[in-house]
Amino acid sequence: MHYAYPPRKDSHPAPFRPRRSRLLLLRRSQLKTIILFGLAVLGFIWLLSSSKHKGPRVITGRPPVVVVTVFDDKYDNTAYSQHIKDNRIQYAEKHGYGTFIAKASDYELSGAPSSWSKVVAMRHAITKFPDCKYVWYIDQHALIMSPSSRVEEHVMGAQRLEEMMLRDHSIVPPESIIKTFAHLKAHDVDLVLTQDKDGLATTSVVVRNGEWAKFFLDTWFDPMYRSYNFQKAETHALEHIVQWHPTILSKLAIVPQRAINAYSSVEHGAQYKEGDVAVVFAQCSGTGTKSCANEAERYSQQWRASFGASH
Amino acid sequence: MTFSGSNAGAVTWESARMKSQGVASYPSFSTHNQGFFTRNMRRISSSLSSFSARDDAGYAKKDDLKPAQCRTPLLGRIRTLMARTSRKWKIRALITIILLACYILFYVTPLHYYWRRTSWLGGGQRFVIILAANVGGGVMEWKGAREWAIERDSVRNKRKYVARWGYELEIVDMSTKKRYAHEWRESWEKVDSIRNSFKKYPKAEWIWWLDLNTFIMEPSYSLQSHIFNNLQKHIYRDINEFNPLNLTHPLQANYLDPEALSPVGDGNVDSVNLMLSQDCAGFNLGSFFVRRSEWTDQLLDIWWDPVSYEQKHMQWEHKEQSALQQLYTTQPWIRSHTAFLPQRMINSFPTGACNANGNDTRIHYDQNDRDFLVNMAGCEFGRDCWGEMYNFRELSYYLNRNPWERFKEDLVAVIWYKLTGQKVRL
Numbered sequence: 001m002h003y004a005y006p007p008r009k010d011s012h013p014a015p016f017r018p019r020r021s022r023l024l025l026l027r028r029s030q031l032k033t034i035i036l037f038g039l040a041v042l043g044f045i046w047l048l049s050s051s052k053h054k055g056p057r058v059i060t061g062r063p064p065v066v067v068v069t070v071f072d073d074k075y076d077n078t079a080y081s082q083h084i085k086d087n088r089i090q091y092a093e094k095h096g097y098g099t100f101i102a103k104a105s106d107y108e109l110s111g112a113p114s115s116w117s118k119v120v121a122m123r124h125a126i127t128k129f130p131d132c133k134y135v136w137y138i139d140q141h142a143l144i145m146s147p148s149s150r151v152e153e154h155v156m157g158a159q160r161l162e163e164m165m166l167r168d169h170s171i172v173p174p175e176s177i178i179k180t181f182a183h184l185k186a187h188d189v190d191l192v193l194t195q196d197k198d199g200l201a202t203t204s205v206v207v208r209n210g211e212w213a214k215f216f217l218d219t220w221f222d223p224m225y226r227s228y229n230f231q232k233a234e235t236h237a238l239e240h241i242v243q244w245h246p247t248i249l250s251k252l253a254i255v256p257q258r259a260i261n262a263y264s265s266v267e268h269g270a271q272y273k274e275g276d277v278a279v280v281f282a283q284c285s286g287t288g289t290k291s292c293a294n295e296a297e298r299y300s301q302q303w304r305a306s307f308g309a310s311h
Numbered sequence: 312m313t314f315s316g317s318n319a320g321a322v323t324w325e326s327a328r329m330k331s332q333g334v335a336s337y338p339s340f341s342t343h344n345q346g347f348f349t350r351n352m353r354r355i356s357s358s359l360s361s362f363s364a365r366d367d368a369g370y371a372k373k374d375d376l377k378p379a380q381c382r383t384p385l386l387g388r389i390r391t392l393m394a395r396t397s398r399k400w401k402i403r404a405l406i407t408i409i410l411l412a413c414y415i416l417f418y419v420t421p422l423h424y425y426w427r428r429t430s431w432l433g434g435g436q437r438f439v440i441i442l443a444a445n446v447g448g449g450v451m452e453w454k455g456a457r458e459w460a461i462e463r464d465s466v467r468n469k470r471k472y473v474a475r476w477g478y479e480l481e482i483v484d485m486s487t488k489k490r491y492a493h494e495w496r497e498s499w500e501k502v503d504s505i506r507n508s509f510k511k512y513p514k515a516e517w518i519w520w521l522d523l524n525t526f527i528m529e530p531s532y533s534l535q536s537h538i539f540n541n542l543q544k545h546i547y548r549d550i551n552e553f554n555p556l557n558l559t560h561p562l563q564a565n566y567l568d569p570e571a572l573s574p575v576g577d578g579n580v581d582s583v584n585l586m587l588s589q590d591c592a593g594f595n596l597g598s599f600f601v602r603r604s605e606w607t608d609q610l611l612d613i614w615w616d617p618v619s620y621e622q623k624h625m626q627w628e629h630k631e632q633s634a635l636q637q638l639y640t641t642q643p644w645i646r647s648h649t650a651f652l653p654q655r656m657i658n659s660f661p662t663g664a665c666n667a668n669g670n671d672t673r674i675h676y677d678q679n680d681r682d683f684l685v686n687m688a689g690c691e692f693g694r695d696c697w698g699e700m701y702n703f704r705e706l707s708y709y710l711n712r713n714p715w716e717r718f719k720e721d722l723v724a725v726i727w728y729k730l731t732g733q734k735v736r737l
Binding site: 107227 | 353564567605606612619622641643644
């Protein structure tokens, strides 16, 4: 084979040694610091980026409970309302709770019955006490009888609630086919209700504060329901939404009536017995022996005595 | 052996000649190795075809004995080329080849599809597109050729889009179902379909609802780059920015919390769970997004309520759309988690829709701005759905031609037309 020029070594060797890649020149220790530094920078970026996604506001639980009562305008500044208010304030002071006493006419109900104001008052209480853990609405015709019962233990305590709650229980007995969930855990419960002889009772309600509470109260207060002329206004509206909307039903626990909502007379539901948290003068009238004022008077001595004794 | 001997001799001769020449010449000034040809003579000459007398029988015999290098000149040439290139260039070439191979591997194989899909890489699985097909089909009217064509084009458009970006596509059958026929729930299947899709695609974060009469004009826009990477910038939560319904915003009430009274909710983009656009008549649900969240469950649950329906269904011309408007108007918890996107970002209208006040830059499609999606809303009421769909489809193809097509059609064909006066299709 004839080559034009025979192969040979390069007669002009490179004047310098070829440059080695820079990475190899680094010492191992240097490399380590660089890698560590890089990781630190990445971690820092990750920390910054993850802090952007903050969850919903944390509820600190101060005060733990707000006791909400709404008075009809006719009771405004009467001895009766003073009595009830006194009861609420004394109870709240004992446990460091907040009280939220409102007047029905404080709220624009666009012609709906004044009993609707309890829904909006609960919403208002959340606004006033954004850090409270629970809202306990208790009717104007009711007295808190047991000063030592704390709502967050006596009602919402996980173990106690799981013992009490009625599972797989008809919402509106006897005919309703919608029942409370059979496998509900206490930490899933955001709403505690009771039933009396007519169905769900709204004279004493416990709601856990949070996004769900806002959703629930806003939904309950929907003007469509207010204008629908339910026979028993907000109570029937509540029965309606609980039965139609699983997102509400799944957060609901029905507890035995005497847990938070014992009645003074046996006609309408379970009767109050010594030691129950509260007594409600269910469907008491304006006048007569069964008037609300008379009923309240009956229990006045009792609650004052027990509150005084526990001091 | 003679070969190697002559070789060695040549080297010595060469080196000796070089040395003697180096001695003879001026030490500070060399005329050797100055010109390009002098320096590269050997390279050039060795790459020239070497003389080989194939026809000669005597040489042919010798050829058989030659190493394989000579019988495959290409391989040999490559080998010499390799030997000649410096190490630096070799590494560079290697890197280039690797990069090219990676690129090809990524885009030619379905690898890029899986990359875009994977939730921790491209994140395509986080998005599900629901396309409502067969609207009112089966019961309300017969489907003619045009209806079938609309459906075919619309479905193909979305199929291509999800295949490109790795999203999920759920085509739901919106035909009037018997199960609703005795109830009040016709056309509320939207709610059920969204709920089912969240169940079916557990990785889905956002669901994008699309009506059948929509066409994605710019399939090269990914949802991430178009909307979600910069969500805070694109959305507006204060409806006063564009308020065709003239709603009072924020709500005025003495019992509400600061978040509900604020025009922008809590202002945090993570609390947005529903994004829709507004046309000239208010909310439009032809194209909207919902995020998987407790809030969304609640909305989907509350959206249809028999009490509201009984009172309002005569006034609610657009059924679930009107119901949502009603909810937004009256419910503080809805407002604080709803955001709006400018209509032309996700829901441009053709000039036939919403044209009472002429062309509106906030509402109508503009090809110069390359709007993302066009929604032929209301075309079934006295407009030509198929005609509009066809035109937009062709326009989309035209706008998204590749460079080669552009070269052929915008340059070659035009020049040809100038020269010969004939229009050609290339």
